[in-house]
Amino acid sequence: MNIQVDLKEEDNFLQAYISGEIDAHTAPVLREKLEHYQNHKGLRAELDLSDVNYMDSTGLGVFVAFYKGVNSNDGHVKLKGLSPRLKRLFDITGLGAIMDIESAEEGVN
Amino acid sequence: MVQKIESQYKEILMQYMQRQSEQNLYDGQNFSRQLISENIAPEEVISVHKAVMQEMYSELPDLVWHSFDLLIEMMISYGLALQERESLLQRQEELRVEMDLAANVQETLLKTKMPSLEGLDIGLLSIPARKMNGDYIYFVSDDNGHAGIAVADVIGKGLPAALCMSMVKFGMDSLNNAEVNPSEVLNVINRVVEKSIDDSMFVSMFYGKYDAKKATLTYGSAGHEPAILYRAEDSSFTELTAKGLLLGVTPVATYEEHTVHLEKNDLVIMMTDGVTEGRTSQGFISREVIFELIERKKDHSAQEIVHYVYEELERMQNAEFKDDFTLVIYKKS
Numbered sequence A: 001m002n003i004q005v006d007l008k009e010e011d012n013f014l015q016a017y018i019s020g021e022i023d024a025h026t027a028p029v030l031r032e033k034l035e036h037y038q039n040h041k042g043l044r045a046e047l048d049l050s051d052v053n054y055m056d057s058t059g060l061g062v063f064v065a066f067y068k069g070v071n072s073n074d075g076h077v078k079l080k081g082l083s084p085r086l087k088r089l090f091d092i093t094g095l096g097a098i099m100d101i102e103s104a105e106e107g108v109n
Numbered sequence B: 001m002v003q004k005i006e007s008q009y010k011e012i013l014m015q016y017m018q019r020q021s022e023q024n025l026y027d028g029q030n031f032s033r034q035l036i037s038e039n040i041a042p043e044e045v046i047s048v049h050k051a052v053m054q055e056m057y058s059e060l061p062d063l064v065w066h067s068f069d070l071l072i073e074m075m076i077s078y079g080l081a082l083q084e085r086e087s088l089l090q091r092q093e094e095l096r097v098e099m100d101l102a103a104n105v106q107e108t109l110l111k112t113k114m115p116s117l118e119g120l121d122i123g124l125l126s127i128p129a130r131k132m133n134g135d136y137i138y139f140v141s142d143d144n145g146h147a148g149i150a151v152a153d154v155i156g157k158g159l160p161a162a163l164c165m166s167m168v169k170f171g172m173d174s175l176n177n178a179e180v181n182p183s184e185v186l187n188v189i190n191r192v193v194e195k196s197i198d199d200s201m202f203v204s205m206f207y208g209k210y211d212a213k214k215a216t217l218t219y220g221s222a223g224h225e226p227a228i229l230y231r232a233e234d235s236s237f238t239e240l241t242a243k244g245l246l247l248g249v250t251p252v253a254t255y256e257e258h259t260v261h262l263e264k265n266d267l268v269i270m271m272t273d274g275v276t277e278g279r280t281s282q283g284f285i286s287r288e289v290i291f292e293l294i295e296r297k298k299d300h301s302a303q304e305i306v307h308y309v310y311e312e313l314e315r316m317q318n319a320e321f322k323d324d325f326t327l328v329i330y331k332k333s
Helices: A027-035 A057-071 A084-092 B002-019 B022-037 B042-056 B062-109 B158-175 B182-196 B287-296 B302-316
Strands: A003-010 A013-022 A044-055 A076-082 A100-103 B120-127 B135-141 B146-155 B202-211 B216-222 B227-231 B236-240 B258-261 B267-271 B325-332
Touching: A003 A027, A013 A027, A013 A057, A027 A057, A044 A057, A044 A084, A057 A076, A057 A084, A057 B146, A057 B202, A076 A084, A084 A100, B002 B022, B002 B042, B042 B062, B062 B158, B120 B135, B120 B302, B135 B158, B135 B325, B146 B158, B146 B182, B146 B267, B146 B325, B158 B182, B158 B202, B182 B202, B182 B216, B202 B267, B227 B287, B287 B302, B302 B325
Parallel strands: A013 A044, A044 A076, A076 A100
Antiparallel strands: A003 A013, B120 B325, B135 B146, B146 B202, B202 B216, B216 B258, B227 B236, B227 B267, B267 B325
């Protein structure tokens, strides 16, 4: 029941590798780490969720807040490595249609 | 007071000095509980100990008495920490009472009246995981056989989620029309929610408009868990998907709507993710398991099916729901 967030930023390009579970307990950790970057002008962010084995709607809230923050500063957010379960969550909520998302088995689903 | 404590303590100490038995220690433990309940600070207890010792063993060297003075001084902070804890407990109790009141207000405020429609049996259950419910069901109906239902879920839990729900309710109240189509309802509520809430709080909502004369359900979804249609004819389950973004993300979202015709004994199952996101020690509870539960009770009333599903899911998860649970079933009769 834990989360690990590794962030690396260079030339306004943020790479994040997130693993573990994103739920009501761990979401604040993730939010705090991402918030630090979302006001950078023109940030390009790539968040790798390959090793996120569980996420609930609270986690979704964190990504949307980050997405809105980065977008309003002319930046871009890309989420990649989504498991089918996570992909479904983004699709149901309609977020899949407005965010740049790449699932783990792109082309298979 | 102090004298009474001194004499009681002296008795216990004397006994212990003589015998050092388990019973003596036990008496001491009980006495300390009594002192705690009377709010006697730790440093006072040591003062009493020192006074009693001086009375009983006055011949001991001064060194011993000095050491007690230091110990008494050191215990003062412990006494303060204890006081602080007491006041925190009291504060917590006050908050608990306030939360209870707020939950009652929420219940009254968000109360909705289940419509009674020709040929439609409705069952529903909404159970909060904590005190305040972040799920919400709203009905609107008229005398011409139209009824609208909104099933909403605030992302986020507890008090903020509950406050957010009132906003949805007032948005729906302002529409106050059972004939409005889902896409329009969702549009209006989206604008209300988008204006008012912070960036990490969103609402998902399913809206269904039922027309009793035609036995049709027109539905739309704002990022909500799809409703399920059970066809009695071939015992099949289908997701009623409709494209639409969560409420509150952007003011310009548009919402699809679709219509299905209900036949005798068909079911429409509407829910929040508290129903589908259940987990046991073996992993997630799959949707097929939920379908199976429903099918087992398909010949019962809608309310009986809803209760059965809740009870079974509760049993599988050892009576522990992590999220608010809301399930509504329409059964065409």
